[in-house]
Amino acid sequence: MRRGLSTFLPPQEYTILALLVFLVVALTTSSTRTSMDPPRLAVLALVAKVSRPVAQIHEWLTLRRDNAELRRLNAQLVLENARLAEARAENERLRALLAFTEQTPLRFVPARVVGTSTQGFVNSVVLDVGRNKGLHKNMPVVSAEGLVGKLYTVGHGQSLAQLLTDRNARVSARVQRSRVTGIVRSVHSTLFLLEQVPKRADVQVGDVVVTSGLTPLFPPGLKIGTVSEVSEDAPGLFMTISLTPAADFGRLEEVLVVCNTGGSTEAVRP
Amino acid sequence: MKYLSYVAVLVVGLLVQVALLRFATVLGVAPNVLLLATVVVGLRRGQIAGMLFGFLSGLALDLTTATLVGPSALGHTIVGFVAGLWYGYSVGLNRGASMMVLVLCSSVHEFVMAGIHALTPGAGFGFLLLRWALPGVVYTSLVGLMVFFLLPEKVWRARPVTSLRGLL
Numbered sequence: 001m002r003r004g005l006s007t008f009l010p011p012q013e014y015t016i017l018a019l020l021v022f023l024v025v026a027l028t029t030s031s032t033r034t035s036m037d038p039p040r041l042a043v044l045a046l047v048a049k050v051s052r053p054v055a056q057i058h059e060w061l062t063l064r065r066d067n068a069e070l071r072r073l074n075a076q077l078v079l080e081n082a083r084l085a086e087a088r089a090e091n092e093r094l095r096a097l098l099a100f101t102e103q104t105p106l107r108f109v110p111a112r113v114v115g116t117s118t119q120g121f122v123n124s125v126v127l128d129v130g131r132n133k134g135l136h137k138n139m140p141v142v143s144a145e146g147l148v149g150k151l152y153t154v155g156h157g158q159s160l161a162q163l164l165t166d167r168n169a170r171v172s173a174r175v176q177r178s179r180v181t182g183i184v185r186s187v188h189s190t191l192f193l194l195e196q197v198p199k200r201a202d203v204q205v206g207d208v209v210v211t212s213g214l215t216p217l218f219p220p221g222l223k224i225g226t227v228s229e230v231s232e233d234a235p236g237l238f239m240t241i242s243l244t245p246a247a248d249f250g251r252l253e254e255v256l257v258v259c260n261t262g263g264s265t266e267a268v269r270p
Numbered sequence: 271m272k273y274l275s276y277v278a279v280l281v282v283g284l285l286v287q288v289a290l291l292r293f294a295t296v297l298g299v300a301p302n303v304l305l306l307a308t309v310v311v312g313l314r315r316g317q318i319a320g321m322l323f324g325f326l327s328g329l330a331l332d333l334t335t336a337t338l339v340g341p342s343a344l345g346h347t348i349v350g351f352v353a354g355l356w357y358g359y360s361v362g363l364n365r366g367a368s369m370m371v372l373v374l375c376s377s378v379h380e381f382v383m384a385g386i387h388a389l390t391p392g393a394g395f396g397f398l399l400l401r402w403a404l405p406g407v408v409y410t411s412l413v414g415l416m417v418f419f420l421l422p423e424k425v426w427r428a429r430p431v432t433s434l435r436g437l438l
Contacts, residue, residue, distance in 0.1 A: 012318065013316075013317040013318060013321075013351065013354070016317075016321055016322075017317075017321055017347065017348075018353050020321055020322075020347045021344065021347065023325070024340045024343045024344045024347065025340070027329075027339050027340050027341030027343070028338055028341075029341060031338070031339055031340075038335070039333055040333045040334075040339075043330060043333040043334060046281075046331075047284070047285065047288050047289060047334060050285050050289060051285070051288070051289035054289050054290060055289075058293065113292075114289065115288040115289050115292065115334065116288065116292035116295075117331075117334050117335040117336075119300075119302070119331065119335065119342065119382055119383070119406075121341075121387045121398065122335045122337045122387075123298075124334070124335050124336035124337070126334065152336035153336070160334070160335075160336050161336065162337075165298075166336065166337070167387060167390055168337060170392060173393065188298060188401060189298045193280070243288070244320055249298075250298065252297065
């Protein structure tokens with residue numbers, strides 16, 4: 001009887017494969033962003049705990065190179081600072097004339113990258129700070145060069161940040177010079193696209209693209225990248241604008257989390 | 271006790287993947303050591319063990335990314351199934367043939383991942399295959415060379431287990 005029955009049943013391996021595939025589909029379709037937080041945070045806590053010493057060792061190994069780079073950057077910034085001080089003084093005079101209110105300066109929390117998702121299709125990093133430093137979901141993450149991404153999940157002492165290079169990331173952006181707005185998305189870590197910009201809009205190669213501030217997620221003026229190519233050849237209403245990202249996503253080691261964006265970060269759902 | 275060793279392989283593999291291999295990326299791509307481990311488990315212990323290990327390792331990888339849970343779990347489960355197809359022959363499988371199994375499994379995995387991610391708006395399936403999948407297969411296979419050609423054969427050769435009962 002048993003043998004007869006087994007001839008009608010699929011082999012055990014196929015049954016288990018079907019069960020596991022069903023389980024994956026059920027997990028994918030039923031899990032919301034927050035429902036997977038407990039297991040996600042448990043895994044991240046383990047990763048962060050082990051990765052901290054690794055990150056520390058890597059820091060020591062790259063100290064000499066970083067030091068030389070920072071010296072060069074410092075000299076450059078001293079010169080630029082002198083020029084900006086002039087511009088600031090002029091700006092303050094003009095603001096006073098126009099009775100503008102002063103914007104709140106941004107507050108940053110430094111964080112170390114202790115882990116990276118190394119799958120090409122998705123891009124995220126594990127940071128070694130979390131709620132213990134007052135961080136919340138959706139807070140912007142920046143590097144010295146520009147916008148890097150936003151916090152996706154926040155645990156007590158670690159958090160997961162979604163990078164701009166992730167295929168699911170989008171940012172409302174503005175061309176700094178002409179104030180033309182659009183939406184930035186990533187093609188890969190060294191190429192972004194500025195989309196939804198009408199043909200004949202004023203965009204030139206070399207223009208700097210920054211966050212627009214039109215959504216409460218990112219404060220205005222964070223650098224995203226520089227226009228590297230403008231084309232009106234594509235069919236449709238919009239231009240094809242390529243950007244070179246400002247941040248070096250291949251070498252993210254330390255980042256800053258922006259804690260005051262001017263809006264309620266916790267309430268925002270992308 | 272043997273299950274503990276698989277759990278240990280999974281945890282160590284995950285930590286290596288997330289914490290260490292970020293320093294070894296080329297063009298944004300890193301070798302997938304958990305996929306390699308899934309292939310070895312599939313070759314050593316068959317489809318069921320390979321699928322279970324693949325499911326858990328893929329799930330663990332998914333949990334370290336800022337996206338929906340599932341794509342890696344599905345990809346690794348299928349890899350465990352495919353690698354386990356060679357389990358019966360694995361006792362006599364030479365290093366070159368084992369490498370071919372790894373290349374096949376890695377290709378299947380990247381194909382599945384590209385297919386899933388092509389469903390979201392953005393770059394198309396062809397671009398994903400060329401930009402991410404192909405380099406991923408090459409890089410993972412290069413690391414696989416070290417496993418199959420430098421490590422002792424007992425690390426990846428088959429052990430006779432024929433059913434779930436035998437596994438448990």
